[in-house]
Amino acid sequence: MTKPDHVSHEPCPVARATSLIGDRWSLLIVRDAFDGIRRFSDFQRNLGVARNILSDRLRRLVDAGILVPRAAAEGSAYQEYVLTDVGEDLFPVVLALRQWGERALYAPGEAHSELIETRTGNPVPLMRPRSADDSELTPHDTRVRKLA
Amino acid sequence: MTKPDHVSHEPCPVARATSLIGDRWSLLIVRDAFDGIRRFSDFQRNLGVARNILSDRLRRLVDAGILVPRAAAEGSAYQEYVLTDVGEDLFPVVLALRQWGERALYAPGEAHSELIETRTGNPVPLMRPRSADDSELTPHDTRVRKLA
DNA sequence: CAGTATCCCTCAAGATACTG
DNA sequence: CAGTATCTTGAGGGATACTG
Numbered sequence: 603m604t605k606p607d608h609v610s611h612e613p614c615p616v617a618r619a620t621s622l623i624g625d626r627w628s629l630l631i632v633r634d635a636f637d638g639i640r641r642f643s644d645f646q647r648n649l650g651v652a653r654n655i656l657s658d659r660l661r662r663l664v665d666a667g668i669l670v671p672r673a674a675a676e677g678s679a680y681q682e683y684v685l686t687d688v689g690e691d692l693f694p695v696v697l698a699l700r701q702w703g704e705r706a707l708y709a710p711g712e713a714h715s716e717l718i719e720t721r722t723g724n725p726v727p728l729m730r731p732r733s734a735d736d737s738e739l740t741p742h743d744t745r746v747r748k749l750a
Numbered sequence: 751m752t753k754p755d756h757v758s759h760e761p762c763p764v765a766r767a768t769s770l771i772g773d774r775w776s777l778l779i780v781r782d783a784f785d786g787i788r789r790f791s792d793f794q795r796n797l798g799v800a801r802n803i804l805s806d807r808l809r810r811l812v813d814a815g816i817l818v819p820r821a822a823a824e825g826s827a828y829q830e831y832v833l834t835d836v837g838e839d840l841f842p843v844v845l846a847l848r849q850w851g852e853r854a855l856y857a858p859g860e861a862h863s864e865l866i867e868t869r870t871g872n873p874v875p876l877m878r879p880r881s882a883d884d885s886e887l888t889p890h891d892t893r894v895r896k897l898a
Numbered sequence: 899c900a901g902t903a904t905c906c907c908t909c910a911a912g913a914t915a916c917t918g
Numbered sequence: 919c920a921g922t923a924t925c926t927t928g929a930g931g932g933a934t935a936c937t938g
Contacts, residue, residue: 791900
C-alpha cells in the first residue's frame with residue numbers, strides 16, 4: 603500500500619506525487635472528498651467526468667491508500683469513498699494550491715469559491731476577503747463553509 | 751498577466767491551478783527553478799523532456815507570470831528563466847507535495863532526494879532523516895543541499 | 899546553445915451501451 | 919445506483935531535422 607504500481611520510480615518525491623495525483627482529475631476528486639463528497643454519482647455529477655474515468659481514478663486513489671471504500675450506511679449494497687489518514691495528509695497540498703490559485707489566477711474583482719473544508723479544527727488562513735458575487739458558484743461550492 | 755488564456759474558467763481555484771500546472775512537466779520545471787536551474791538546456795537535460803514540449807511549457811509559465819525570461823548574464827544572446835514573485839509563491843505547493851510524497855509514496859527504508867531549496871531563509875521542516883544510499887539520485891538531486 | 903517546425907504515436911479521456 | 923466493457927477521438931508528448 604505504500605507505493606502502488608503506477609507511481610513512478612523516480613527519487614524525487616515531487617515527481618512521484620505528480621505521477622500519481624498530477625492528472626486531470628485525481629486532485630479534484632480529493633478536493634471533493636475534503637468537501638464531504640463520498641458517493642460515486644456525486645463525484646461524477648460534480649466533476650462532469652466520464653464514469654469509466656472516475657471508476658479508474660477512484661481505484662487508483664484506493665490503491666494508493668488515499669481513499670478507502672466502505673459500505674454505504676445500513677445495509678446498502680453500495681460503497682462510498684472516504685479519505686484515509688494518508689488522504690487527509692493531502693490537505694496542505696490542496697490548501698496551498700488553492701491559496702496560490704486565488705492570488706495568481708483571478709482578476710482583481712473576480713469571484714472564486716471558498717472551499718474551506720470543515721475538517722480538523724485547524725484555523726485556515728485566507729488571503730483576502732471573498733467577493734460578494736456568488737452567482738457563478740457550482741453546486742460543489744455552495745455546500746462549503748464560507749468564512750467571510 | 752493575471753490569468754492566461756489556457757487557464758480554465760472554473761470558479762474553484764484548485765481547478766484553475768491544476769489546469770495550469772497540473773500537467774506532467776510544469777510543476778517539475780518549477781521545482782527545478784527553485785533548485786536554481788535557469789537555462790533551457792539544463793531544464794531539458796535534467797527532466798529528459800522533449801525540447802518542443804519544454805519550449806511550450808516555459809512559454810506557458812511565462813504567460814502565467816510564474817517565470818520571467820531574462821537575458822543571460824553579460825552580453826549573452828540567450829535567455830534564462832527565473833521565478834517571479836508569483837512563482838516563488840508556489841513554494842508551499844511544492845513543499846507540501848514533497849512532504850506528502852515522502853510520507854506516502856516510499857517504502858520504509860527507501861531513499862529519496864531531499865530537494866530542499868536554498869531559497870529564502872525559511873526553516874524547512876523535514877519529516878524524517880534521509881537514507882544513506884544516494885546511488886539512485888539524479889544529477890538534479892546531487893546539486894541540492896542535504897540536511898542530514 | 900536555444901529554440902522552432904513537422905511528423906508520428908500512444909494513451910487519456912469521452913460517449914455509449916450494457917449489467918448486477 | 920454503481921459501476922464495467924467497448925469503441926473512438928484528440929490532445930499530449932516524443933523524435934528528429936532544421937535554424938539563428
